[in-house]
Amino acid sequence: MNTEFLEALYDLEKEKGISVDVLLEAIEAALLSAYKRNFGSAQNAKVVIDRETGDFKVFSRKTVTDEVTDERLEISLQDAQAIDPNYSLGDIVETEVTPRNFGRIAAQTAKQVVVQRIREAERNLIYEDYVNREGDIITGVIQRIEQRTAYIELGKTEAVLAPSEQMPGEELYPGKRIKTYIVEVRKTTKGPQILVSRTHPGLLKRLFELEVPELQEGIVELKSVAREAGTRSKIAVYSKDENVDPVGACVGPKGMRVQNIVNELNGEKIDIVKYDPDSSKFVANSLSPSSVVAVEVWEDEKVARVIVPDYQLSLAIGKEGQNARLAAKLTGWKIDIKSESQMKELYPEYNEGDYYDDDNIEDYIDEYIDEGKQDAVEYEDENMDEDILVEPEDDIRE
Known part of the structure; x- marks a missing residue:
C-alpha cells in the first residue's frame, strides 16, 4: 500500500460518500483477520495503516505478567523491561511482527474490503433516498413480470409490485411506464426492497x-x-x-x-x-x-x-x-x-x-x-x- 492507494480512497470518499477513516478501519480489521488466518490464529495482534503514507504494520500484543503461561499472549516483566524499563505489570507490549510476504495478501484483502464497502454504501444511499419517500409517488418502467409480480426499473434499483397491489383488469407488460405509490422500503442483505402499490388510496x-x-x-x-x-x-x-x-x-x-x-x-x-x-x-x-x-x-x-x-x-x-x-x-x-x-x-x-x-x-x-x-x-x-x-x-x- 502507498500514497496512490490513499488517493484512490479519497476519490471514493468524494464519489460514493464513504469516509476514508471508515474504509481504513475496515481494511485494518480485514488484514488482522487475514494475518490470524495465515500466521497464527491464537496470537493477539493488531494492524495499523499509516494515514499519511499508506504503509501497514502488524504488531503482536502481549500482556506483562509475573508468570508466563502462554508465550503468544504474555511476556514476563523482565523481558518487557529489557525492551523498555518503563513497563510494569499489566501493561501491553507491542512488537512489530509484519511478515515479509504479507504484501500480496494485504493487497487482495484490501481490494475485497473496499469493493464490499462500496456496495454497502451504495445500498445504504439508495435505502436512505427511498425510505424518506414512503407515501410518495414514483414513476418507473416495468422491467419484467415473474409469476404475476411486476418488477419496475427505477434507475439504480427496482421496485416490486405484488399481484395483490395491482389494479383488477389492468394490463401490465414489460416496457410499460406507470406511476406507483411507495408503501414500504425494507433493508435486506441484498439491498433495499421497495414495495409499491397501484391500489392504495x-x-x-x-x-x-x-x-x-x-x-x-x-x-x-x-x-x-x-x-x-x-x-x-x-x-x-x-x-x-x-x-x-x-x-x-x-x-x-x-x-x-x-x-x-x-x-x-x-x-x-x-x-x-x-x-x-x-x-x-x-x-x-x-x-x-x-x-x-x-x-x-x-x-x-x-x-x-x-x-x-x-x-x-x-x-x-x-x-x-x-x-x-x-x-x-x-x-x-x-x-x-x-x-x-x-x-x-x-x-x-x-x-x-x-x-x-x-x-x-x-x-x-x-x-x-x-x-x-x-x-x-x-x-x-x-x-x-x-x-x-x-x-x-x-x-x-x-
Whole structure:
C-alpha cells in the first residue's frame, strides 16, 4: 500500500460518500483477520495503516505478567523491561511482527474490503433516498413480470409490485411506464426492497396533489379518500378560501385535471364531493350522485340514517352496495339508507322530513311535536350541494 492507494480512497470518499477513516478501519480489521488466518490464529495482534503514507504494520500484543503461561499472549516483566524499563505489570507490549510476504495478501484483502464497502454504501444511499419517500409517488418502467409480480426499473434499483397491489383488469407488460405509490422500503442483505402499490388510496391522493395547484398551495384540502381500485373512488375536499370552489378546482377546466387521473387509473370512476364540518351534510354529500331528502345522525355511535326519494334508492345504494360502502368509508360513519316509502311503512306517522328513533318511538314523537328534532337536517332540492360524478367516457356533470 502507498500514497496512490490513499488517493484512490479519497476519490471514493468524494464519489460514493464513504469516509476514508471508515474504509481504513475496515481494511485494518480485514488484514488482522487475514494475518490470524495465515500466521497464527491464537496470537493477539493488531494492524495499523499509516494515514499519511499508506504503509501497514502488524504488531503482536502481549500482556506483562509475573508468570508466563502462554508465550503468544504474555511476556514476563523482565523481558518487557529489557525492551523498555518503563513497563510494569499489566501493561501491553507491542512488537512489530509484519511478515515479509504479507504484501500480496494485504493487497487482495484490501481490494475485497473496499469493493464490499462500496456496495454497502451504495445500498445504504439508495435505502436512505427511498425510505424518506414512503407515501410518495414514483414513476418507473416495468422491467419484467415473474409469476404475476411486476418488477419496475427505477434507475439504480427496482421496485416490486405484488399481484395483490395491482389494479383488477389492468394490463401490465414489460416496457410499460406507470406511476406507483411507495408503501414500504425494507433493508435486506441484498439491498433495499421497495414495495409499491397501484391500489392504495394514497395513490389517488398523491395524483390529485400533482394535478391540482390549489392542493399544493394548501388552499384546498383533501380531507379523506375511499377507494375500490379499478372500479370507483370517492374523495372529500374542502376549501379554506370561500372564494375557491374545492370541487371545481379538482375537476379543472373542462374536467381536464380529473380526466388525467382517470386515464392514469385505467378508467376508474371518481366522485368528488364537498366536505362539510356538519356531519349530516357531509354524509348527504358523500352519497353523490344520489339526491338526499334528509339525514338524521347519532353522534356518539357515529350512525346516520339517510332518507332518499324512492326513485333514488338504488342510485344511493349503488351496484352491489358500492356507493353506500364508499360513502361509509369516506365519512367514517355507519350509514342506513331508507326510501320515503320504507319510512312510511316503518312509521305510519312519518311525514317528509320527520324522524323516529327505533328504540323509543313514542318519546321521539313527543319530542318532535314539542321541540323538533335538532339533529335532523332537511335538504331541499334547490339548496342541495352540487356534487360531481366523473366517468371516463361520460360528460362531467355538476
